[in-house]
Amino acid sequence: MKILQLFPVLALFxxxxxxxxxxxxxxxxxDFKTYKTYAFYKTGIDKVELSDLDKKRILRAIDTTLQxxxxxxxxxxxxxxxxxxxxxxxxxxxxxxxxxxxxxxxxWNPYFGMNNASVTTTTEGVLTIDFIDAKKxxxxxxxxxxxxxxxxxxxxxxxxxxxxSQILAKYPPEKN
Numbered sequence: 223m224k225i226l227q228l229f230p231v232l233a234l235f236x237x238x239x240x241x242x243x244x245x246x247x248x249x250x251x252x253d254f255k256t257y258k259t260y261a262f263y264k265t266g267i268d269k270v271e272l273s274d275l276d277k278k279r280i281l282r283a284i285d286t287t288l289q290x291x292x293x294x295x296x297x298x299x300x301x302x303x304x305x306x307x308x309x310x311x312x313x314x315x316x317x318x319x320x321x322x323x324x325x326x327x328x329x330w331n332p333y334f335g336m337n338n339a340s341v342t343t344t345t346e347g348v349l350t351i352d353f354i355d356a357k358k359x360x361x362x363x364x365x366x367x368x369x370x371x372x373x374x375x376x377x378x379x380x381x382x383x384x385x386x387s388q389i390l391a392k393y394p395p396e397k398n
Contacts, residue, residue, distance in 0.1 A: 242367045243367070244368075244388050246363070246389075246393070249363070254395070257300040259293065260299045260303050261356075263354060266352075267304060270307055283382050283383040283385070284305075287383075287387050300356055301354060306349075306350045307349055308348040309346070309348075312343065313342075313343050314341070315339060315340075316340045316341075317339045345370065346368065347369065347370075348366055348368045349367045363393060365392055
């Protein structure tokens with residue numbers, strides 16, 4: 223019975239840890255059907271402050287996702303793909319006070335109890351993927367994904383792929 227009571231809390235924890243918030247923006251005048259081939263914007267990607275291994279993970283995930291959508295890599299691309307990243311550490315402090323007693327106001331109060339505090343840290347990352355028209359050298363689409371990162375070596379590929387797939391799920395955009 224205790225497991226059933228704990229299940230919703232565990233499910234919420236798992237869902238909240240794996241969720242990625244995605245936001246996109248694009249130029250409304252763009253005809254997205256004209257873009258069929260891509261290449262990575264090496265100059266921009268080289269400036270990203272991220273380990274080479276993490277860059278490879280992200281670029282592989284972008285390659286896989288774009289090719290699954292029917293795009294192909296080319297030496298003379300229709301658009302360039304650039305990435306940027308930002309990482310923030312969040313510190314969460316939770317304090318629990320409990321006890322019993324009586325009294326009110328200032329002054330004497332025979333209240334006594336326990337104080338507990340817990341401190342947790344999480345690492346949140348933002349991955350931005352830019353699509354730049356290769357001829358005009360203008361940004362025409364941008365997607366941002368914000369979510370929790372992992373330092374677990376076995377899960378890094380999965381996290382990178384999840385970020386990329388959720389961001390690129392919004393491309394091409396539906397115009398209103």
